[in-house]
Amino acid sequence: MRKSRIYIFFLLSVIFTSCVPTKDLIYLQDKGNSNNEVVTxxxxxxxxxxxNDILSITIKAIDPKLVEMFNGTVNQGMVNITAEGNYFNGYTVDDHGNIRLPILGEIxxxxxxxxxxxxKIEKMLYExxxxxxxxxxxxxxxxGFRYSIIGEVASTGTKIIYQDxxxxxxxxANAxxxxxxxxxxxxxxxxxxxxGSETFSIDLTDSNAVNSEVFYLQPNDNIYVKPLKQKTWGTGKTGVESLTTILTLFSLVTTSLILLQL
Incomplete structure (x- = not known):
């Protein structure tokens, strides 16, 4: 009887420790160290x-014909806004920090x-x-706002969002x-x-994350979401999954012992 209780206690302990707690899944929780009345x-x-940054540059005037030569063929008509279109039609900052515009040359x-x-461009044009x-x-x-994200997200890779x-x-969310x-x-x-580069850490379960210097990203940032220990254990994300895994393992061990005794 005592052994049964020990087994049951052990089984429950494994189930609860292998599950992912709800508090680890909720974003921007009030953990008692934030002040909702203060706006920072x-x-x-x-x-x-x-x-290697890519710029989109458009030059306009009261008479569009006056600036056609500065825009070249890049901004004439409707341009399909895609990553490929930006790569071929945008202005890439070269290794010397320059871009090359029609007529104006390198800047x-x-x-x-x-x-x-x-x-700077407006000043050059007027002068x-x-x-x-x-x-x-x-x-x-x-x-486009470009960043890369890897690790435990639904869709890894380099992403582009068209906002400032x-x-x-x-x-x-975009991933x-x-x-x-x-x-x-x-x-x-x-x-x-x-x-060079610098690595920051941010706790997204804490409402104070909005005050972090990396809450607002900068172009070309890299985001890494590491796995929880529950994934390493491989017992399951929920109690049901953990129980299923443990019962399967228990059944396998029991079957092996019975076969060895035959």
Whole structure:
């Protein structure tokens, strides 16, 4: 009788320790260390261009014919906005930090923000080719917000989102969400700078994650979601799965012992 209780206790212990707790699955929980009455500014530094970034640049004027030569064939008509289209039609920052525009030639943009590049191009156009009356209007954007995500998510790989600001929740949702056995408490964000790279950790189960410096991503960030220990054990994600695995193992051991005694 005592042995039976021990076996039952052991079985229940294994089931409960091998399941993934609900608190490990819920995003942005209030863990008692947040103040809902205080609104803090988002910690997002302006992104500064790096080599291999791709820019989408459009130059407009009151009379469109005046700027046709600056746009070349890239912005004439409707352009199909795809990753492939951006690669072939956009302006890639080369290893020297330059982009090459029609007529204007090479322009150094390394370390500039998109807004600073827009101002720089407008200034060049007015100084070299146009008067104020021409009404020059320049649009400079990154050709899609690109990031990579690996680990315990539904869809890994390099992703592109066509918006200016992307937070980590949006990025993970775009990858199909973190799986049940993914560690939401220690998501790694690897950020590249001209001088090297830095790895950050963010707990997405804590509501204070919105105050993290990596809650808002920067282009070319890499996200890694590591697995929970439950996946390593291989016992199952829920109590039912764990019980099924344990019973199967128990049945296998029992059958083996019976066969050995024959």
């Amino acid at each position: 500014a988002a910690k997002q530094k302006p992104y500064r261009l790096q080599t 150094n943009v390394l370390g500039y923000t998109a807004e600073e590049v827009r101002i 070299q080719f146009f008067k104020t009356e021409a009404g020059i209007f320049v649009v400079v954007k990154l050709a 600001r992307v937070n980590i929740i949006e990025a993970i 199909g969400d973190i799986t049940v056995v993914g560690d939401r408490k220690d998501v790694k964000v690897i950020r590249t700078y001209p001088q």
